[in-house]
Amino acid sequence: MMRKFLLILIFFGADTFANDFQYSKVEEVPDLSFMPHVYSGLDVLEQMDFKPLQGKTIAVFCNQTAVNRNGRHLLDILKDQPDIYTYVILTPQYGLFGDQVNKTKIIGKVEKDPNTGARIVNLLDRFVKPPEWTIRDVDIVLVDLQDTGVRYTTYMTTLTKIFEVASELHKPVIVLDRPNPIRGDRMDGPVVRTTYQSFEGYHLVPIRHGLTIGEYALMVNEMGWVKDLQRAELTVIPMANWKRSLWADEIDLPFTPLAPGLVDVEACLAYTGMNLLKGSNLNWGQGTTKPYFRAGAPWISGRVFYQKIKNVNLPGVKFKHIQYTPTQTKGDGSVPLYYQEKCSGIEFEITNREIFDPLATSTAIMILAYQLYPQQFEWIHDDYINKLFGHNLLTAFAAQGKTPEYLPPQWVMDVIRFSKFRERFLLYK
Numbered sequence: 031m032m033r034k035f036l037l038i039l040i041f042f043g044a045d046t047f048a049n050d051f052q053y054s055k056v057e058e059v060p061d062l063s064f065m066p067h068v069y070s071g072l073d074v075l076e077q078m079d080f081k082p083l084q085g086k087t088i089a090v091f092c093n094q095t096a097v098n099r100n101g102r103h104l105l106d107i108l109k110d111q112p113d114i115y116t117y118v119i120l121t122p123q124y125g126l127f128g129d130q131v132n133k134t135k136i137i138g139k140v141e142k143d144p145n146t147g148a149r150i151v152n153l154l155d156r157f158v159k160p161p162e163w164t165i166r167d168v169d170i171v172l173v174d175l176q177d178t179g180v181r182y183t184t185y186m187t188t189l190t191k192i193f194e195v196a197s198e199l200h201k202p203v204i205v206l207d208r209p210n211p212i213r214g215d216r217m218d219g220p221v222v223r224t225t226y227q228s229f230e231g232y233h234l235v236p237i238r239h240g241l242t243i244g245e246y247a248l249m250v251n252e253m254g255w256v257k258d259l260q261r262a263e264l265t266v267i268p269m270a271n272w273k274r275s276l277w278a279d280e281i282d283l284p285f286t287p288l289a290p291g292l293v294d295v296e297a298c299l300a301y302t303g304m305n306l307l308k309g310s311n312l313n314w315g316q317g318t319t320k321p322y323f324r325a326g327a328p329w330i331s332g333r334v335f336y337q338k339i340k341n342v343n344l345p346g347v348k349f350k351h352i353q354y355t356p357t358q359t360k361g362d363g364s365v366p367l368y369y370q371e372k373c374s375g376i377e378f379e380i381t382n383r384e385i386f387d388p389l390a391t392s393t394a395i396m397i398l399a400y401q402l403y404p405q406q407f408e409w410i411h412d413d414y415i416n417k418l419f420g421h422n423l424l425t426a427f428a429a430q431g432k433t434p435e436y437l438p439p440q441w442v443m444d445v446i447r448f449s450k451f452r453e454r455f456l457l458y459k
Contacts, residue, residue, distance in 0.1 A: 053261040054251050056244075056457065057082075062270040068281040069270040071206030071244065072098050072174055076107070082204060082265070084113045086169040089160075090148070091120040091192055094127045095176035095208070095286045104174050109145045116146040118164045120192065122175065123154040123184045124289050154184060159191035162199070171196050174206040177243045178288050179213075180302050181222070182418055186246055187232040190256055193247075197260040207244030207268045207457070209281065211288070211298050214240050214274035214458065218302070218389050220441040221448055222420035231420045236441070236448055237389060238302050242457070244268055249455045268457050277383070291321035296380050303388030306424075309415025310396055311408045313373055317356025317366025325395045326354065326375020328368055329406040336376050338402065342394050342434055346386030352377045387438065393424060394434035401431065 059074050075082070076098060096104040108116050119126065126143070141150040151157070151164055165171060171192060177185050189205075196203050219237025233255055235241075241249070244266040250256065251264045278285055279295045287293045292301055300322040307314035307325060315324030326332065332351035339349050353374050356366035376395070380386045399407045409415050409425055416422045427437050 051248060051252055054248050054264040054266065056248075057265055057267045059268055059270050065271065066282075067099065068209070068272045068276075068283055069099065070208050070283055071267040071269055072096065072104060072107075074267055074270060075206060080111055080114060082267075083111070083170060083172065087115045087117050087167065089118045089120060089165055089168045089171045090116055091122070091153075091171065091173045091175065091189065092126070093121055093124065093175050095288060096174040096206075097284055097286060099283055101284045103145075105143055105145045116143075116148040117168050119143055119146070119148045119150045120160055120164060120171075121150060121152045122188045125152055125155075126150055153188045153191065160195045162195060165192075165195050165199055165201050168201060171201055171203045172206070173203060173243075173247075174208075175243070176208045176211065176286065176288055177246070178292060178298055178301065179210040179238060179240070180298070180305070181219070181233070181235055181237045181239060181420070182230040182305055183289070184229055186243070186250070187229050189243075189247060190232060190250055193251060193256045193262040193264070194260055197256060197262045200263070202263040202265065204265045204267060205244050205247045207242050207266055209269065209272050209276065209278055209283070210240060210242050210274075211278035211285070211295055212238065212302065213277055214242060214245075214456075216240055217445050217449055218387070218441075219445075220419065220421040220423060221444045223422075226416050226420050226422070228417040231417055236445055237420070239448075239452075240274070241452065241455070242269070242272075245452075245455050245457055248457075249452065252455070266457070272458055274456075274458055291316075296383065297322055299380065299383055299386065299388055300378075301388075303390075303392030306389075306392050306415065306418050307396065309409060309411070309413070309418050310399070311367065311406075311410050312396065312399055313356055313367045313375075315377075316364075317358065317369060318354050320377060323379075324352065324354065324375060324377045325399075326352070326368075326373035327399075327406070328371050328373055329403060330374050330399070332374035332376060335374075335398065335402065338398050339376055339394060342398075344387065344391050344394060346380060346382035346384070347391055348379045348381050349376050350378075351375070390434070390438045393437050396424070397428050397432075397434045397437070400428040 217236050217240045222231045222234050251261050277295050292298050304314050304322040312325050315321040336351035355372050
């Protein structure tokens with residue numbers, strides 16, 4: 031009875047989203063404000079009895095995070111829809127199951143999903159964009175995955191490549207929206223300069239952008255950020271009852287680890303800053319039980335470094351000095367920096383996430399290491415740090431010998447301008 035009632039609400043009393051987009055559409059969703067729950071785009075699609083997909087052959091772009099509010103995966107749900115044929119499954123970085131147990135079958139050299147029998151194609155390991163055959167023979171591309179809310183995650187870059195092929199082949203794309211796990215009302219970091227665009231900094235947004243995957247998709251499509259100003263025939267199915275001020279663990283949707291190491295909200299928040307350490311020769315906790323919460327190297331004195339970072343008085347964080355030895359991690363399969371070497375450094379705990387500043391914390395760590403150990407500290411991989419940061423501001427600032435607290439104000443105007451620019455793409459209050 032409840033299911034029928036919710037279906038009726040789609041047509042009577044539904045919230046109306048602004049549909050004044052030139053190339054994209056936002057689906058109307060039920061008014062569920064009287065319910066004490068948040069409903070993802072997948073939950074809403076279920077309440078619609080998958081009507082937009084009935085009788086269609088589809089390609090699905092998803093990973094382990096595509097679950098409904100009861101924890102059931104999208105592919106399990108599609109298996110029970112006899113009128114929907116899943117032709118191919120496209121996956122982002124880390125594959126269909128991230129660092130969880132792989133449940134796929136290998137038949138010859140082809141990986142297949144046991145639920146739908148569809149072939150699985152990873153769009154980062156082997157391809158820069160979807161091969162044409164994966165989309166050419168489908169009616170719709172369905173997208174459902176949880177983004178991190180952070181620019182250097184490659185998921186939105188891969189989605190843009192899907193838009194590119196879908197627009198060339200005139201295939202519609204439906205994006206099921208999900209929350210920004212680290213709130214949708216906070217932004218931080220410089221906007222990418224075109225000189226430093228990369229797969230981890232593909233779009234002109236700050237490091238912490240405050241968008242949902244649906245809002246981000248609207249921005250990319252409407253602004254023509256696809257190659258050669260192409261636009262996809264995009265429909266976003268939004269959430270119900272989500273508010274921008276909510277952290278992912280303040281709502282009653284399941285939290286599935288988003289990528290190796292990103293196991294909860296605090297890890298995602300730490301990652302926002304500490305992923306920058308991949309552009310330096312500091313180990314960032316990779317190969318340990320605390321990725322993104324540690325910084326160290328064999329050439330650091332953890333006690334000295336601890337005293338220096340403590341004196342910066344960073345908000346919402348507590349440090350301690352630590353010794354640790356990185357070992358091989360499961361998940362992404364890469365060998366940690368300083369593998370099986372004893373490292374000395376610091377570990378931190380987020381004591382108040384409302385005031386914790388992940389970028390101020392990570393940049394302070396790198397600037398202090400640069401100043402304390404000028405002979406040992408390095409920016410690695412041809413200044414990869416500038417591509418992660420989206421700007422050469424950090425490397426220039428460190429070279430000038432200034433104290434760390436003067437760096438974050440340098441990107442305040444970027445955040446202010448982006449905050450105003452993004453307003454017309456926001457779907458939630």
